[in-house]
Amino acid sequence: MIFALIVVAVLGLFFAVHRYLWCRLIRDTTRAGGRVRRTGAVAAFVLPVLVLAALLAERLGAPFVLQQVLAWPGYLWLALVLYLVLALLVGEVVRVVWLRVIPARTASPAPLPLPAPASPPAQSPSPAPSPLPAPSRRVFVARAVASGATLASAATVGYGTATALRGPRLKRVTVPLAKLPRAAHGFRIALVSDVHLSPVLGRTHTRRVVETVNRTGADLVAIVGDLVDGSVPDLGPAAEPLRALESRYGSYFVTGNHEYYSGAAQWVDYVEELGITPLENARIELPGFDLAGINDLAGEREHAGPDYARALGGRDTARAVVLLAHQPVTVHDSARYGVDLQLSGHTHGGQMWPVTYLAAATNPTVAGLAHYGGTQLYVTRGAGAWGPPVRVGAPPDVTVVELASMRA
Incomplete structure (x- = not known):
């Protein structure tokens, strides 16, 4: 019942936003009954339906x-909606100032006509047709605001799309670990998260990610969830280039919440076929430290959630442990289990400003390195994008995490 109410509320807000866009972009700027207004009315109906269809197509089993x-x-329009609304809300201030604060320029009184000289009566010519009335000041302001908002939002989404599609940037961070032996000083982990293979981001995007990782010459590759948004039959070919990942100690994978929306078990099996080792609440010993991984919190609905006791129980606590966990929010549990470093993704760094503020309010760390007691947490912004292939204020990245021994 609660879920149904939430869905109704979200849909109500979604269509209310489109009603607002229609009013400001079409109704206030066009002539009633004109072709432009009729076209705008059709678009105001088709575009939100297109967004819903894009969101539901995979779950409904569409080809x-x-x-x-x-x-x-569908997804690009969703991004445009966000920035159109923001720009038009700024435009509301412009509208008020222009129409209510700045006085309208009054026309100068016309000079009195001079008396015409007497002339013989002549047949009066037919009166000239009256010119069409000029648009009112209110219509002029509405058109100016709508044009400015459209240009600004289109430029923002265009820039954000180019940022997302050109592939992840390479970042580097050094993390000192007190328990790391001198022999493991400089061990490099290529951290990849949130690739989000989908009907939008496919095989070409995967190749970009693999090429970025392989340029690092990392000792180990860690993929910390949300690799896909869809099934193995649909997206298996898009994931195939992951087979080419190169590192000294191999590649490892933990599930994210989107794997559980897409069939986590089939993806765990498939990444293993690609030569990537899944860590499902498991741990391995590497030279100088332990590497552990936990399932995502979304797995709890399938009785396959995170199990710290299984992943970390019985280990030698004198050795450093690095934990792969998709969501940063699990860091508090990691601290209780004595984890030295947790590597996470999930947040996308907010992906599109101002969603960055929402991400900051719902995650302990949105991006970068932070400390929680004796546990350090590093969060990558991720290599892809969910939904709209758009990144604004949060560019995608692959991070090389270099472990540093305090004994070196």
Whole structure:
């Protein structure tokens, strides 16, 4: 019942936003009954339906080709909606100032006509047709605000799309660990998260990620969840380039919440076929430290959630342990289990400003390195994008985490 109420509320807000956009972009700027207004009315109905279709296509089992056809326009429009609304809300201030604060310029009184000289009566010509009335000041302001908002939002989404599609940046961070022996000083982990293979981001995007990782010459590759948004039959070919990942000690994978929306078990099996080792609440010993991984919190619905006791129980506590966990919020549990370093993703760094503020309010750390007691947490912004292939104020990244021994 509560879920149904939430869905109704979200849909109500979604269509209310589109009603607002129609009012400000179409109704206030066009002539009633005109072709432009009729076209705008059709778009105001089609575009929100297209967004819903893009969001639901995979879950309803639509053919993958249809998912791709719907995804690009649907998700890009969703991003445009965000920035159109923000720009138009700024425009409301402009509207008030222009119409209510700045006085309208009054026309100068016309000079009195001079008396015409007497002339013989002549047949009066037909009166000239009256010119069409000029648009009112209110319509002029509405058109100016709508044009400015459209240009600003389109430029923002265009920039954000280019940022997302050109692939992840390479970042480097050094993390000192008190328990790390001198022999393991300088061990490099290539951290990858939130690739989000989908009808939008496919095989080409995976190749970009793999090329970025392989350029680092890392000792180990860690993929910390949200690799996919879809099934193995649809997205298996897009994930295939992961087979080419190169590192001295191999590649490891833990689930994210989106794996559980897409069939986590099939993806765990598939990444293993690609030569990547899943760590499902498991631990391995590496030279100088332990590497552990836990399932994502979303797995609890399938009785496959995080199990710290299984992943970390019985280990030698004198050795440093690095934990792969998709969501940063689990860091408090990690601290209780004596984890030295947790590597996470999930947040996308907010992906699109101002969603960054929401991400900051719901996660202990949105991006970068932070300390929680004796546990350090590093959060990558992720290598892909969920939904709209747009990144604004949160560029995608692959991070090389270099472990440093305090005994070196």
